Amino acid sequence: MDFKNEVISLLAEICQDDIVKENPDIDLFDAGLLDSFGTVELLVQVEERFGILVPITEFDRDVWNTPNNIAIQLADMQ
Amino acid sequence: MTPYGSFTFFFILAVLLAPTVILGLKGKRFHTYNMFVSIIALGIIFSSSINQAVALIVFTIWQVVLIKVYIAYRKKNNGNTIFYFAVILSILPLVLSKMLPYFSVVNFVGFLGISYLTFKGTQLIMETRDGLIKKDLPLSRLLYYILFFPTISSGPIDRYRRFDKDLEVGISGEQYQLLLYEGLNKIFLGFLYKFIIGYSINHFFITNLRFIAHSHFEHQLYYMYAYSLYLFFDFAGYSAFAIGVSYIMGIKSPENFNKPFLSRNIKDFWNRWHMSLSFWFRDYVYMRFVFWMTKKKWIKNRNLLSNLGYILLFLLMGIWHGLEVQYIIYGVYHALLMVAYNSFERFNKKHKWWPQNKVTHIIAIIITFHVICFGFYIFSGQLFHKGV
Numbered sequence: 001m002d003f004k005n006e007v008i009s010l011l012a013e014i015c016q017d018d019i020v021k022e023n024p025d026i027d028l029f030d031a032g033l034l035d036s037f038g039t040v041e042l043l044v045q046v047e048e049r050f051g052i053l054v055p056i057t058e059f060d061r062d063v064w065n066t067p068n069n070i071a072i073q074l075a076d077m078q
Numbered sequence: 079m080t081p082y083g084s085f086t087f088f089f090i091l092a093v094l095l096a097p098t099v100i101l102g103l104k105g106k107r108f109h110t111y112n113m114f115v116s117i118i119a120l121g122i123i124f125s126s127s128i129n130q131a132v133a134l135i136v137f138t139i140w141q142v143v144l145i146k147v148y149i150a151y152r153k154k155n156n157g158n159t160i161f162y163f164a165v166i167l168s169i170l171p172l173v174l175s176k177m178l179p180y181f182s183v184v185n186f187v188g189f190l191g192i193s194y195l196t197f198k199g200t201q202l203i204m205e206t207r208d209g210l211i212k213k214d215l216p217l218s219r220l221l222y223y224i225l226f227f228p229t230i231s232s233g234p235i236d237r238y239r240r241f242d243k244d245l246e247v248g249i250s251g252e253q254y255q256l257l258l259y260e261g262l263n264k265i266f267l268g269f270l271y272k273f274i275i276g277y278s279i280n281h282f283f284i285t286n287l288r289f290i291a292h293s294h295f296e297h298q299l300y301y302m303y304a305y306s307l308y309l310f311f312d313f314a315g316y317s318a319f320a321i322g323v324s325y326i327m328g329i330k331s332p333e334n335f336n337k338p339f340l341s342r343n344i345k346d347f348w349n350r351w352h353m354s355l356s357f358w359f360r361d362y363v364y365m366r367f368v369f370w371m372t373k374k375k376w377i378k379n380r381n382l383l384s385n386l387g388y389i390l391l392f393l394l395m396g397i398w399h400g401l402e403v404q405y406i407i408y409g410v411y412h413a414l415l416m417v418a419y420n421s422f423e424r425f426n427k428k429h430k431w432w433p434q435n436k437v438t439h440i441i442a443i444i445i446t447f448h449v450i451c452f453g454f455y456i457f458s459g460q461l462f463h464k465g466v
Contacts, residue, residue, distance in 0.1 A: 035345070036360055036364055036365050036368070037368060037380070037383075037384045037387075039365065040365050040368040040369045040372060041372065043369065044369065044372045044373060055205075055208035055209065055210055056208070056361055056365045056366060056369060057204070057205055057208060057210060057237075057361055057362075058208070058210060
C-alpha cells in the first residue's frame with residue numbers, strides 16, 4: 001500500500017467513517033468528521049506509525065483540510 | 079487616548095496613515111514607515127498615563143529578553159523544565175497584574191492590552207519549543223509584532239509566523255488598492271456596529287430599562303438579551319476597526335467574529351465568537367493537553383480526556399478575563415456546556431436521535447442563542463451586583 005492510501009486509511013479509522021476513502025477531497029472539518037480531539041489523535045498516530053512529528057500549530061485547518069491534502073502535507077514532511 | 083474611542087483618534091490615524099496609503103498605491107514598501115507610525119500611535123495611546131507607559135516598556139523588554147534567551151537555548155537544548163519555566167516567566171507579568179489589585183492600591187504592572195500581549199509572548203515560546211522558530215528573530219520585527227498598535231488594546235491575537243509572512247510579501251499597487259478598499263470597508267462596518275448599533279442598544283435601551291421593564295424578572299430578562307447584543311456589536315465593531323487599520327498597513331490580522339448568533343451548537347459558537355482567542359486556547363491549551371496525555375497514556379478514556387481538556391480550557395479562559403466571580407462562573411458554565419454537548423454528540427452519533435435537516439438546524443440555532451445569552455448574562459456580572 002502506498003503512503004497516500006496508508007494516510008487515508010488512518011483517517012478512516014480516526015473519523016470512524018469510510019466516506020474519507022470514497023471521497024478523499026471532502027473537507028473533514030466542514031463535514032464534522034474531524035475536530036480538535038480527532039486532530040490530536042491523528043498527530044499522535046502519525047508520529048507513531050510514520051515517525052513524522054507534526055507540531056500542533058503547524059496543522060493549519062485551511063491547508064490540512066481534506067484527506068488528499070493531509071496526505072500531500074505529510075508526504076512533504078517525510 | 080483610548081484606541082478607536084473617539085473621532086479625534088480616527089482623525090489622527092488618517093493623518094498618520096496618509097503616507098502609508100500613498101506608498102501602498104504606488105506599490106512601494108511601507109513597513110519601515112509603519113513601524114514609525116506604530117511608535118507615534120503608541121505614544122498617543124499611552125500619553126495619558128505615564129505609569130502604564132512605563133509598565134508597557136518594562137513588559138516588552140521582559141518578553142523580548144525571555145524570547146531571545148529561550149531561542150538561543152533551544153538551538154542547543156530542549157529540556158522540559160526550562161520550557162515550563164519560560165512559559166511561567168512569560169505569563170508572570172499578567173498574573174501579577176491580575177493579583178496585585180488585591181494586595182496594593184497602585185497597580186504598577188498592568189497596562190491597557192497586557193492580557194492580549196501576553197498571548198503573543200507565550201505563543202512564541204511554545205512555537206520555539208516545537209521547533210517552528212529556529213532562527214533568531216530580528217529585533218525590529220519582534221517588537222513590531224508585539225507592539226503592533228492597531229491590535230494592541232484588545233486583539234485580534236495574531237500569530238508571529240503569519241504576521242511575518244505579511245511583512246515579507248511584496249504588495250503591488252493594484253493589490254494594495256484592494257487591501258485598502260477592504261480595510262476602509264471594515265472600518266465603516268465598525269462605525270455601524272460600535273457607534274450606531276452598539277451605542278443605540280446601550281443608550282436607548284439598557285440605560286432606560288428601569289422605565290421599560292415592569293418587574294424585576296422582566297428587567298433581568300431584557301438586560302440579558304440587550305447586553306448580549308451590545309457586547310457583540312461593541313466588540314465586533316472594535317475588532318473591525320483593528321482589522322481594517324491592519325489591512326491599510328498591509329497586515330491581514332485574523333478575523334474575530336463569524337456570525338456567532340447563528341451557531342448551531344456550543345462547539346460551533348466557539349468557532350465563531352472571539353475566534354482569535356478561542357483558537358489560541360484550542361491550539362495552545364486544549365490540544366497540547368490532550369496530546370500530552372495521549373502520548374504519556376495517563377488517561378486512556380477518550381471522553382474523559384476530552385472533557386478534562388474542555389474544563390481546563392474554559393476555566394483558564396474565565397480566569398483570564400479576570401479574577402472576579404462572574405468570570406470564573408462564566409468559565410465553569412461554558413466548560414459544563416461543552417462537556418454536556420460532547421456527551422450529546424456521542425449519544426446522537428450512535429442513536430441518530432437528532433436528525434439533520436433545515437427545521438432542526440433552525441431549532442438548534444434558536445436554542446444555542448438563548449444558552450449563549452445566558453452565558454453573557456453571567457459574564458455581565460448583573461447576577462452578582464444587585465441594585466446596579
